[in-house]
Amino acid sequence: xxxxxxxxxxxxxxxxxxxxxxxxxxxxxxxLFLLVPIGYxxxxxxxxxxxxxxxxxxxxxxxxxxxxYTSVLTDSAYVDxxxxxxxxxxxxxxxxxxxxxxxxxxxxxxxxxxxxFSRIGIFLPYAVPGVIASLLWGxxxxxxxxPIRDVFEGLGLPAPDFLAPGGVLFSVANIGVWGGxxxxxxxxxxxxxxxxxxxxxxxxxxxxxxxxxxLRVKVPLIMPxxxxxxxxxxxxxxxxxxEPATLQPLTDTVSQTWVPLMTIYRDAFVNADIHSAAAAxxxxxxxxxxxxxxxxxxxxRRAFGRDR
Amino acid sequence: xxxxTARPAxxxxxxxxxxxxxxxxxxxxPTALLLLGAFYCLAPVIWVAIAATKGPSELFSTFSFWPSxxxxxxxxxxxxxxxxxxxxxxxxxxxxxxxxxxxxxxxxVSTLAGYALAKYDFVGRELIFMTxxxxxxxxxxxxxxxxxxxxxxxxxxxxxxxxxLPSIISPYGIYLSRIYAASVVSDDMLEAGRIDGAGEYRLxxxxxxxxxxxxxxxxxLLQFVAIWNNFxxxxxxxxxxxxxxxxxxxFTMLNQGASQPALYSLVVMGVFLSVLPLVALFLFLQRYxxxxxxSGGVKG
Numbered sequence: 001x002x003x004x005x006x007x008x009x010x011x012x013x014x015x016x017x018x019x020x021x022x023x024x025x026x027x028x029x030x031x032l033f034l035l036v037p038i039g040y041x042x043x044x045x046x047x048x049x050x051x052x053x054x055x056x057x058x059x060x061x062x063x064x065x066x067x068x069y070t071s072v073l074t075d076s077a078y079v080d081x082x083x084x085x086x087x088x089x090x091x092x093x094x095x096x097x098x099x100x101x102x103x104x105x106x107x108x109x110x111x112x113x114x115x116x117f118s119r120i121g122i123f124l125p126y127a128v129p130g131v132i133a134s135l136l137w138g139x140x141x142x143x144x145x146x147p148i149r150d151v152f153e154g155l156g157l158p159a160p161d162f163l164a165p166g167g168v169l170f171s172v173a174n175i176g177v178w179g180g181x182x183x184x185x186x187x188x189x190x191x192x193x194x195x196x197x198x199x200x201x202x203x204x205x206x207x208x209x210x211x212x213x214x215l216r217v218k219v220p221l222i223m224p225x226x227x228x229x230x231x232x233x234x235x236x237x238x239x240x241x242x243e244p245a246t247l248q249p250l251t252d253t254v255s256q257t258w259v260p261l262m263t264i265y266r267d268a269f270v271n272a273d274i275h276s277a278a279a280a281x282x283x284x285x286x287x288x289x290x291x292x293x294x295x296x297x298x299x300x301r302r303a304f305g306r307d308r
Numbered sequence: 309x310x311x312x313t314a315r316p317a318x319x320x321x322x323x324x325x326x327x328x329x330x331x332x333x334x335x336x337x338p339t340a341l342l343l344l345g346a347f348y349c350l351a352p353v354i355w356v357a358i359a360a361t362k363g364p365s366e367l368f369s370t371f372s373f374w375p376s377x378x379x380x381x382x383x384x385x386x387x388x389x390x391x392x393x394x395x396x397x398x399x400x401x402x403x404x405x406x407x408x409x410x411x412x413x414x415x416x417v418s419t420l421a422g423y424a425l426a427k428y429d430f431v432g433r434e435l436i437f438m439t440x441x442x443x444x445x446x447x448x449x450x451x452x453x454x455x456x457x458x459x460x461x462x463x464x465x466x467x468x469x470x471x472x473l474p475s476i477i478s479p480y481g482i483y484l485s486r487i488y489a490a491s492v493v494s495d496d497m498l499e500a501g502r503i504d505g506a507g508e509y510r511l512x513x514x515x516x517x518x519x520x521x522x523x524x525x526x527x528x529l530l531q532f533v534a535i536w537n538n539f540x541x542x543x544x545x546x547x548x549x550x551x552x553x554x555x556x557x558x559f560t561m562l563n564q565g566a567s568q569p570a571l572y573s574l575v576v577m578g579v580f581l582s583v584l585p586l587v588a589l590f591l592f593l594q595r596y597x598x599x600x601x602x603s604g605g606v607k608g
Contacts, residue, residue, distance in 0.1 A: 018508035019428035026421035027436065029477035034443050037454035044454070103345050106338040113339045114346075120591070121346030124353060127586035129537035131555040135562060135579050136352045139359065145367060145572075147355055182349060210335075235445065242539045249563050261450075261540075268453045269544065281450040292445045 038285075044278035045069070068279035077257040078280060082287075084169065085259045089237035091173040092180075097230060099177065100184035105214045107185075108192045119189070123182035130179055134246035137175045142250055163251040172254075175243045180236070184229045191225035192218060231295060238288045241265070260284050353583060360384060360580040364573040384577035391561075396578060398550055399557035403536055403582075405468070406553050410475035411531035415524050417476055422485020423516050427493060437486070443479030456544050470545035471553075475535045481527055488523035489516070525596045529589075536586065554582045 048064045072078055103122055107115055125133060139145050141162035149159035162171040199221065203213050219226070241261040248254045256270075257263040260280060268277035359367060363380035388396050424430075425437055451474075459470045493516050501511045539555045546552055549560065558578045565571040 016508070018512075019424040019430040019433070022420040022424035022428075022512065023436065025417045026477070026482055029417065029473070030436075030439060030443065030479075032458075033455060033474045033477050034446070034451065034479070035439070037451045037458060038446070040458065041450075041454045044457075099345070103342060106342050109335060109338045111333065111335050112342065113334045114343060118342035118346040120594075122342075122349045123590070124587060125349050126533070127590050128353070128583050129539065129555050129586075131537075131539045131559055132579050132582055133352075135558060135575065136356055138562075139572075139576065140352055140355065145359075178349065178352070181345075239450075245539075246559060246562070249565075264450070264453060265540075265544075268456075274453070274457065277453055281453055285446050285450045288450075289442070289445050 041278045041281050041285075044275055045282050048275045064275075068275050069283065072276060072279045072283060075263075077255075078260060078263050081257050081260045081263050082284075085238065085240060088169060088173055088176070088240060088259070089234060091170065092176040092237055093230065093233045095173075096177045096180045097184060097226070097233060099181045100229070101188055101219070101226065103181070103185045104188035104192055105218060107189050108218065109210050109214070119186070123186055125179050125181070126183040128179065130175075130242035131246050133179045134175050134243045137171070137178070138247050138250045141171055141247075163247070163253055165253045168247075168251065168253045172240075172243050172247065176237070176240065180233060184233065187229055188222060188225055191222040195221050231292060234295065235288060235292060238284065238291070353587075356576060356580050356583070359573075360577045362573060362576075364570045367573045367576065380573070381577075384573050388574045388577050388581070391574060392549070395549060395552075396557065396581075399552050399554045400582070400585075402551060403553040403555070404585075406471050406475065406538075406542070407532045407536040410472050410535045411528050413472075413476045414478050414481055414531045414535075415528045418478055418481035418485045418527060419489075419517075419520060419524055421482045422487075423489045423493065423512060423520070425482070425486040426489035427495075427498065427516065440479045440482050444483055452540050452544050455541075459545060465545055466547050466551065468551060471538075471542045474541060475531075475538070478531060478534075481531060484527060485520075485523070489520060492519040492523065494519075522596070525593075529593060529596070532589075533586065554578075558582065 045068050046063060046065060047061055048068060049059050049061050050064070051059050103118075106112060107119055128136070140148060143149060143159075143161065143163075146159075146162070148162075152159040161167065195218070200213050200217060203217050208216070239261065240259050244254050244258045245262060245265075248256070248258075255262075256266050261284070264277045264280045264284070267273045267280065358375045361375040361377070361381040361384075363376070363378070363383045366376050366378070366380055425433060455474050456465065456470075459465045464470045464473075497515050498511055501515055506514070536553075537555065538553075539559070542553050542556050543559070546556065549557065552560070558575060561571060561575050561578065565575055
């Protein structure tokens with residue numbers, strides 16, 4: 001294993017077999033639970049069960065090329081799910097990050113009171129698992145129990161139906177925003193705290209107000225952190241499953257194929273069609289990868305690999 | 309620095325306000341907006357605490373934002389704990405086991421790998437690191453299906469291992485550990501140790517590990533929450549309800565509730581009880597958070 005490394009700028013770092021020993025557990029687990037599953041998925045996605053012979057033929061698994069992919073991409077339920085997920089992302093990511101940035105900037109403003117209380121309060125939902133959060137909000141949405149409806153009725157207003165076909169996407173998005181805003185706020189607030197206070201003094205001397213300082217000085221300074229949170233929020237969005245899956249027992253408006261992962265789950269575990277599920281997984285993973293890489297290249301290369 | 313711990317000194321006690329003319333008046337608009345945000349985030353949790361005091365007959369009939377004192381709380385607690393011979397407690401212990409053991413092992417693996425990636429040049433390093441970055445971007449959940457199939461090849465489906473093993477590997481954790489090791493472990497001290505003839509493992513233990521501890525604690529918390537909150541992996545892997553974590557257990561209970569509405573008040577109580585430990589964990593451990601790790605604020 002200890003191959004003599006080509007001469008680098010910093011030869012002192014080599015250390016013989018040591019790095020390989022330290023890496024070994026991670027590499028073994030990466031291979032077993034990342035690379036092998038990816039490879040296996042791709043392999044499965046290219047095969048299918050086909051009935052060979054006449055009417056009562058035997059079902060055999062064989063290579064079918066890209067057939068699964070064409071059927072996945074022409075499956076209107078899956079494509080609808082993909083579009084719904086994109087729409088969900090377009091709602092969740094900007095509103096969640098917008099609120100997180102707003103709260104972080106507000107917390108960083110001088111002479112704000114109850115800062116510690118608000119910070120911990122807004123962060124609290126991070127401690128609530130997505131499924132539990134969905135159960136919680138599910139009860140808040142459920143017409144028979146909903147306190148929000150009670151409030152509306154108390155005011156003599158028509159009570160909103162959060163689980164109606166038109167609104168359910170927003171109701172699910174709200175759960176995502178609620179669960180994610182606190183963590184992102186803390187990350188951005190931490191970044192703001194890392195900025196030396198003197199950076200703002202010049203702007204203050206020039207007579208800039210807090211709002212101007214926030215927008216013109218603070219936001220550009222923490223841009224790398226904003227980009228990081230944006231990327232991870234997007235990846236999380238593309239994996240949305242827990243919230244709609246949890247709401248499903250409560251309402252008929254969330255179908256079994258509401259988002260791609262629900263379709264994949266149904267194909268794999270309800271319909272026992274692992275080949276379609278594999279193809280749909282590959283499509284989703286490639287999509288995520290493409291979106292992430294595109295955003296990274298578009299915005300900045302600084303977010304990753306900035307450690308040297 | 310730490311984000312959750314209060315640092316009032318940094319804002320209010322700053323003596324550099326330009327002149328005495330600037331009054332230290334509270335800014336009410338930002339304060340009000342923040343309190344509104346806190347209300348939005350806290351209200352559902354408060355609601356569930358109130359709803360937990362209501363028995364099955366009251367949950368659907370009484371005003372939501374007023375607790376009930378007619379024994380609903382005790383009813384819910386006792387019936388939840390009796391539910392299928394105390395399976396709820398088992399779920400809680402399972403969650404603790406998955407998240408606790410998984411997070412500790414995950415941090416150990418990530419720290420070793422992050423240290424090696426940051427402090428050694430070796431053949432294959434870039435390849436491994438690129439794989440890890442790709443791993444950060446691939447949705448973990450899309451891997452759950454093939455992981456299930458692989459686990460069934462090895463007869464591990466429905467065992468504790470089937471949830472624990474995939475939880476240990478965290479590309480994101482390795483990535484963060486690498487950044488952290490690069491910024492806090494001193495190359496000069498390592499070099500000095502080498503000149504003194506110390507072995508590489510001894511150096512890793514004595515020089516590399518100590519400065520990494522704060523980052524490891526943060527990573528431990530992040531991983532603990534990630535595994536505690538995980539739903540799909542145990543949902544797919546585990547079929548025996550004695551091995552469910554709390555998330556899957558309460559979800560299946562809710563599914564039953566669709567046909568037995570009396571269960572709803574127990575689910576509400578279960579939700580309430582399951583939120584408590586993590587909230588407590590956060591309040592106790594807030595000063596150990598070093599989220600500048602996540603925001604990229606650690607300077608290399």
